[in-house]
Amino acid sequence: MSRVRSAALSGVLALSLLGLAACGSDSSDSDEGGASLSSVTIEGEHGKAPEVTFDGRLDGTKTETEVLIEGDGEEVAEGDTVEAQWWIGNGFTEEETQSTWGEDGKGEPQSLEVGDEVLPFLAETMVGNNVGDRVVLMTPSDEAFGEGGGAQFNLGNRDAALIVVDILGRKDTVPALDGPQGEEKTPAKWAPTLIEQDGVITGLDFTDAREPSGNLLATTLIKGDGAVVKTGQTLTVDYLGQVYDADAPFDESYSKEPAEFPIGTGSVIKGWDERLVGRTVGSRVILEIPPADGYGEEGNEAAGIKGTDTLYFVIDILGAS
Known part of the structure; x- marks a missing residue:
């Protein structure tokens, strides 16, 4: 069964995070109304770039979250260091705006500490979910990226951001060995x-x-x-x-x-x-x-x-x- 949560967590915008922000744009804010998360089709395996198909403009006023693929790994808590990949789309233009997988689908996973210094959407999709999960989030752009931050991803403040996050691993604090033992x-x-x-x-x-x-x-x-x-x-x-x-x-x-x-x-x-x-x-x-x-x-x-x-x-x- 899928788990659904609402209301994005707040956080401090960090546009320089991992050097992944796209160039800004003048994307206009959408009008209120539009389709729900259930109108979107997301296909593909965990760990691989998702195939996303829109069926109409998404509602830029609501937040919906769903776990599409449930993993059996450890639960992610605030302060954990996590390996993840993600895909971001504009629910108004129905276009991909940024992906850690890259155009060829072979981009490297990103390592980050989940906390106040990351983009809000990362905390929202990771905290309380498990390693191995694929989580999808539909939320207003300003809640996903912070006030005005969506421009870096070609989204206006009232455009719906559609985000798919694959939680690949959680790093513990046990130091690595210097050699085989x-x-x-x-x-x-x-x-x-x-x-x-x-x-x-x-x-x-x-x-x-x-x-x-x-x-x-x-x-x-x-x-x-x-x-x-x-x-x-x-x-x-x-x-x-x-x-x-x-x-x-x-x-x-x-x-x-x-x-x-x-x-x-x-x-x-x-x-x-x-x-x-x-x-x-x-x-x-x-x-x-x-x-x-x-x-x-x-x-x-x-x-x-x-x-x-x-x-x-x-x-x-x-x-x-």
Whole structure:
């Protein structure tokens, strides 16, 4: 069943939030009246850009909120740091005005602390809802963004703002590990050997590794002694990726900062979603990922990955929140 709430929470407008505000416009205020939230069709999976279809101008005087997809994660409270993505539309012009997914649907999730310093619509759609929820809010522009703030999103003060928010993860205050921590294990014979320099992983050696099997495989080098990774959490990891039998990695974080991303939500390649959920913090694993569970037939031209390449990753799970 869906949950419905009304009345937007107040908050301090922060137009510089995450650098996502669009250029302002002279969008005119709408007349009173118009359709309700039920007139809008919103399709798509949680974590993916929504497909929004309007059926007439929305009422710019009322506030309606509904949870379209219910998650089973932890409840979000004020002061929590949350990973989320959102889509904003103008209920008067019936047009998209801003989306964290971007035009190609591949934009990165945003991390923010839910409180007075964020745009009011973020608190309204997150506080009291759960990780994994997709929440839709219809509300007057000035309640969503603060007085005059809607102009930054091409909405007049009395235009209805339509906002879809996906709550992807909540970050706890437990600090990430500096490296893998747990019980050492003997890796499977198919796995490549780690190449290290001064204790830092710099590549994978396929000399004694088996040729790709065409299956999605994982083997544990260190079984972490931390918490179990759950769908919807935000992982902190160090990683290195290399195409089978290549001389050098196509990407790595060991020489930089650890990476953070939601897991199990479609924000990363399928092989990571399927093989990292259920493991424990502190683990070091090696993944063998066939094209179907990686970048598909198109590959990843920017990384030099062809649609036929099998990918290998060594991944250190340093934190999950």
